[in-house]
Amino acid sequence: MSLRHALLGLLTDRPSSGYDLMKLFDTTLANVWKATQSQVYGELTRMTDADLIDVSAEGPRGRKEYTLRPEGRAELERWLTTPAPPQPLRSDAMLRVFFLGLLPPEQAREHLARMEAAEAEQREQLERLRDGREWTGHPLALSGRLVLEYGLRDAEAKREWARWALDQIPRTPGAETAVPTTGA
Template identity: 35%
Template sequence: MAARPLNATAASLLGFLHEGPKTGWDLVATAQDRIGKFWSVTTSQVYRELAAMEAAGLIEAGEKGPRDRKPYTVTDDGRRAFAHWITREPGPENIRYPLLLTVAFGGHLPPERLAEMLATHRAAHERQLAEYEHAAALDGADPYFASTLEFGLIYERAVLDWFDRVGDRLTGPNPQDDPAGPGGRPQ
């Protein structure tokens, strides 16, 4: 077992290595493709975790191949560490949505600028929903992928519904400009 508990990035990499040897480059591409829509993993994180996991004996590096890329394989200790990680309670989610942070302080923006931001983000969510719908049409029989894809579909539809509900309210006259202050309360 690893000396330190696995973090989610390291555990994800071990999970991908259960499928067979992969180079750091392969792991970055796999992570971006398979979990990138709901879990961010950077190239620097991948290589940092690979070095730490190799030092901890959780993975082994193979012989260098083309472009000096080394394939990594998971060791028995790595399999045990992953098995321990996957059975733990995942913990609560933490929403980090930059647009919501901007909206929280939206009273300090001209309404037309906030409207531009909302339109840009709405369009991005419409594109993402279309991508998910396309992937759902191509989906094979993997129930785990299908379940995460279903979450993505529901999420994107919910976000688009939110845009429909708040758009006019957020882009109308700025309540901060009202002499009575936000919510009509005298300041």
């Protein structure tokens, strides 16, 4: 996914300023794609230069409102219908877990307990988002709800894994644990 395609998708609904897009981004896509203000404004400039969007209005203090061009809509549709290329797996969290055996067991357990708590908090935040919003009446309501459900299930699976992993670490220094052979 690219920031460009996220912004093109957000502009399908109505013309928006960079500020409006940042607010919309934060309330709809922040759980699946993070972007800074400078990234959004830089990409809007590149998209304007590429004739994917137009500046449809200018206001005070340099405020610009952007509108999706047919070329931008075509690019969004091309991206949506093209299979995503495989992404290399890079997980800072799992790299750390791989080396937990270098720590004393209690520190390793503390690390896994923090991971479990973080995933539980992530799930709670997503539940609040799910419960605080109406999921009908907008073309992206269903797909937004699908993405939210993915996040809920992902957070729960990671929390369950962290709980399982925590149980694999011995509670006392020097104690050995057999290497687990199954995922359950």
